[in-house]
Amino acid sequence: xxxxxxxxxxxxxxxxxxxxxxxxxxxxxxxxxxxxxxxxxxxxxxxxxxxxxxxxxxxxxxxxxxxxxxxxxxxxxxxxxxxxxxxxxxxxxxxxxxxxxxxxxxxxxxxxxxxxxxxxxxxxxxxxxxxxxxxxxxxxxxxxxxxxxxxxxxxxxxxxxxxxxxxxxxxxxxxxxxxxxxxxxxxxxxxxxxxxxxxxxxxxxxxxxxxxxxxxxxxxxxxxxxxxxxxxxxxxxxxxxxxxxxxxxxxxxxxxxxxxxxxxxxxxxxxxxxxxxxxxxxxxxxxxxxxxxxxxxxxxxxxxxxxxxxxxxxxxxxxxxxxxxxxxxxxxxxxxxxxxxxxxxxxxxxxxxxxxxxxxxxxxxxxxxxxxxxxxxxxxxxxxxxxxxxxxxxxxxxxxxxxxxxxxxxxxxxxxxxxxxxxxxxxxxxxxxxxxxxxxxxxxx
Amino acid sequence: xxxxxxxxxxxxxxxxxxxxxxxxxxxxxxxxxxxxxxxxxxxxxxxxxxxxxxxxxxxxxxxxxxxxxxxxxxxxxxxxxxxxxxxxxxxxxxxxxxxxxxxxxxxxxxxxxxxxxxxxxxxxxxxxxxxxxxxxxxxxxxxxxxxxxxxxxxxxxxxxxxxxxxxxxxxxxxxxxxxxxxxxxxxxxxxxxxxxxxxxxxxxxxxxxxxxxxxxxxxxxxxxxxxxxxxxxxxxxxxxxxxxxxxxxxxxxxxxxxxxxxxxxxxxxxxxxxxxxxxxxxxxxxxxxxxxxxxxxxxxxxxxxxxxxxxxxxxxxxxxxxxxxxxxxxxxxxxxxxxxxxxxx
Numbered sequence: 001x002x003x004x005x006x007x008x009x010x011x012x013x014x015x016x017x018x019x020x021x022x023x024x025x026x027x028x029x030x031x032x033x034x035x036x037x038x039x040x041x042x043x044x045x046x047x048x049x050x051x052x053x054x055x056x057x058x059x060x061x062x063x064x065x066x067x068x069x070x071x072x073x074x075x076x077x078x079x080x081x082x083x084x085x086x087x088x089x090x091x092x093x094x095x096x097x098x099x100x101x102x103x104x105x106x107x108x109x110x111x112x113x114x115x116x117x118x119x120x121x122x123x124x125x126x127x128x129x130x131x132x133x134x135x136x137x138x139x140x141x142x143x144x145x146x147x148x149x150x151x152x153x154x155x156x157x158x159x160x161x162x163x164x165x166x167x168x169x170x171x172x173x174x175x176x177x178x179x180x181x182x183x184x185x186x187x188x189x190x191x192x193x194x195x196x197x198x199x200x201x202x203x204x205x206x207x208x209x210x211x212x213x214x215x216x217x218x219x220x221x222x223x224x225x226x227x228x229x230x231x232x233x234x235x236x237x238x239x240x241x242x243x244x245x246x247x248x249x250x251x252x253x254x255x256x257x258x259x260x261x262x263x264x265x266x267x268x269x270x271x272x273x274x275x276x277x278x279x280x281x282x283x284x285x286x287x288x289x290x291x292x293x294x295x296x297x298x299x300x301x302x303x304x305x306x307x308x309x310x311x312x313x314x315x316x317x318x319x320x321x322x323x324x325x326x327x328x329x330x331x332x333x334x335x336x337x338x339x340x341x342x343x344x345x346x347x348x349x350x351x352x353x354x355x356x357x358x359x360x361x362x363x364x365x366x367x368x369x370x371x372x373x374x375x376x377x378x379x380x381x382x383x384x385x386x387x388x389x390x391x392x393x394x395x396x397x398x399x400x401x402x403x404x405x406x407x408x409x410x411x412x413x414x415x416x417x418x419x420x421x422x423x424x425x426x427x428x429x430x431x432x433x434x435x436x437x438x439x440x441x442x443x444x445x
Numbered sequence: 446x447x448x449x450x451x452x453x454x455x456x457x458x459x460x461x462x463x464x465x466x467x468x469x470x471x472x473x474x475x476x477x478x479x480x481x482x483x484x485x486x487x488x489x490x491x492x493x494x495x496x497x498x499x500x501x502x503x504x505x506x507x508x509x510x511x512x513x514x515x516x517x518x519x520x521x522x523x524x525x526x527x528x529x530x531x532x533x534x535x536x537x538x539x540x541x542x543x544x545x546x547x548x549x550x551x552x553x554x555x556x557x558x559x560x561x562x563x564x565x566x567x568x569x570x571x572x573x574x575x576x577x578x579x580x581x582x583x584x585x586x587x588x589x590x591x592x593x594x595x596x597x598x599x600x601x602x603x604x605x606x607x608x609x610x611x612x613x614x615x616x617x618x619x620x621x622x623x624x625x626x627x628x629x630x631x632x633x634x635x636x637x638x639x640x641x642x643x644x645x646x647x648x649x650x651x652x653x654x655x656x657x658x659x660x661x662x663x664x665x666x667x668x669x670x671x672x673x674x675x676x677x678x679x680x681x682x683x684x685x686x687x688x689x690x691x692x693x694x695x696x697x698x699x700x701x702x703x704x705x706x707x708x709x710x711x712x713x714x715x716x717x718x719x720x721x722x723x724x725x726x727x728x729x730x731x732x733x734x735x736x737x738x739x740x741x742x743x744x745x746x747x748x749x750x751x752x753x754x755x756x757x758x759x760x761x762x763x764x765x766x767x768x769x770x771x772x773x774x775x776x777x778x779x780x781x782x783x784x785x786x787x788x789x790x
């Protein structure tokens with residue numbers, strides 16, 4: 001076991017005279033008198049540590065030689081009026097999948113699920129999907145119109161919308177094409193690209209039911225809503241009135257602040273449990289109608305091709321799905337011993353009832369520990385203890401939701417839907433851990 | 446104060462229900478005002494498959510081709526068949542039988558590229574989308590007659606209508622009845638209605654399950670770096686560092702050297718909307734920045750380029766006009782022009 005531990009040791013970076021943050025600070029803002037003294041301090045410390053005779057073999061130099069940040073004055077308040085992540089987290093950003101799209105305006109960036117915790121996605125890491133670029137809308141000039149089968153077509157200003165009674169709810173937002181690249185074969189290396197069109201936020205806004213009530217919608221004839229954006233694409237999607245009256249929101253808030261522009265500032269539709277394309281961003285209009293609209297993204301895209309050549313149209317609800325986010329593809333286990341297998345589970349039809357984890361490719365399963373709160377149509381974080389002894393392992397997670405629906409294996413899904421449907425791939429994901437600790441995205445058969 | 450206290454319990458009660466029944470909170474009717482007719486007309490431009498919302502007008506295939514070559518061809522190709530920027534709209538693979546049955550037979554063939562015309566069942570959709578969102582960089586600049594003409598041209602490319610066809614509001618319905626995939630959509634699934642039934646179910650087996658565990662697909666070694674060096678895409682100090690997939694051997698990052706070259710102001714190019722039509726190298730909708738920089742190296746061109754960006758232009762690089770770029774502010778303009786005129790690196 002000692003050799004195992006040896007083998008698994010993290011390789012330490014070489015000692016630097018200057019701390020990384022000081023270097024970055026200086027390269028950004030230059031040397032001022034304050035930084036000059038910090039530099040002097042660092043040089044002195046470096047000199048001291050070089051002559052320090054007291055470091056014994058078992059001593060951790062990061063403990064014994066006090067680091068710069070422990071022996072210097074820290075930075076002032078509002079150095080960053082809007083706080084930024086540590087420079088040591090610079091790898092954790094949204095990324096594009098190379099070659100997936102030919103323009104950056106009709107494209108997607110993926111959330112780095114592999115390094116996130118809990119059930120909320122930081123707003124700056126929420127995945128992006130734009131159909132004709134994103135826009136910066138002046139909220140003073142933004143309006144929401146409600147028309148169609150209503151007693152009185154109405155116009156609201158943002159000021160009026162923010163005066164209305166609001167609710168805040170946590171929901172996941174998943175693109176219908178999430179995991180779409182993996183229908184036929186393994187195509188991407190990491191969970192960021194395989195499952196990263198998934199994010200979750202606390203959204204704040206006004207129930208659609210309240211707005212429709214205010215406009216006096218025609219209860220007898222109304223069956224569908226059209227949602228329309230204010231951007232150049234003026235994206236439109238048909239919303240089932242069932243969904244709209246149940247829990248849909250016209251939202252302006254995201255994680256306690258206003259929506260980010262990339263996520264629809266100042267107003268977007270939130271349709272819990274339904275694929276992201278229906279959560280129309282930069283929302284300018286809701287029209288009440290009695291038939292679906294068959295918009296571009298309901299006939300040319302977001303239709304699921306079946307083996308018989310038909311396309312399933314208006315496939316909207318995101319069925320239950322789960323994925324292990326760590327350890328996951330593209331990572332490496334450095335040591336034998338204990339690991340906390342963790343990941344996310346969600347269902348567009350309700351709550352997560354149960355998550356099971358397998359380390360042998362689905363032959364044997366055991367229950368994972370669910371973290372609360374377990375909320376409807378939200379992400380649920382799960383954990384499963386695992387001791388890795390260096391053997392090959394095939395890691396999988398499987399969710400059961402509150403309707404009793406069990407997440408299918410890839411074989412079960414493909415048997416019915418074939419491999420060309422692009423959308424709504426909620427198959428069980430497999431990560432293979434090699435004897436060398438490398439984790440790779442694989443499919444089993 | 447006392448009236449607020451009295452009102453509060455009722456108000457809180459209303460907050461606990463999800464779906465607002467008939468009772469609105471008192472005073473809420475004062476929020477929002479009636480929309481005027483012209484306001485509704487300005488925004489309510491959607492066209493449904495039953496043609497509710499379709500404005501009157503007409504256009505023929507020949508007029509459509511002329512508009513197409515100026516407004517659409519740079520992205521979609523002269524014949525709507527380009528795969529350069531967007532998936533092909535039409536490839537000339539629609540058969541007479543497809544049009545007769547309303548089912549595109551080749552959709553079952555994985556070798557056939559799926560085009561827009563092979564999928565779209567409703568003509569209203571083409572009309573609605575072109576009118577609201579096209580052209581790519583100047584959406585909502587086409588007149589209804591131009592949209593009729595463009596749709597007629599697209600249908601002609603797909604052999605749905607002949608060369609002399611005139612599309613209008615009066616024959617949209619009968620033309621829609623010829624759409625090659627009009628019967629190709631299915632609502633026979635559980636993902637539309639909240640109470641829809643699933644078509645696939647997983648297994649509840651938990652021990653000694655009979656499943657195949659042979660790896661049948663994984664990324665080949667040569668593709669491991671296709672998404673970039675994975676070691677630089679995960680937290681690099683935690684329990685799970687990323688795999689080093691870059692070609693060069695793993696090493697500690699060398700201090701970056703300072704260069705004097707004027708770097709591309711990528712943020713300004715993106716924020717200003719430039720990168721929607723121009724890419725670093727090679728023609729996209731407009732010329733590549735490499736070509737522009739080669740042609741206009743030197744400060745003497747700065748005023749000229751500034752004018753082109755602010756006011757737009759046409760005819761220098763081809764027939765596709767460049768619109769004025771109001772999203773480029775003064776700072777961005779200065780950065781962009783400085784870079785464009787800075788010469789080859």
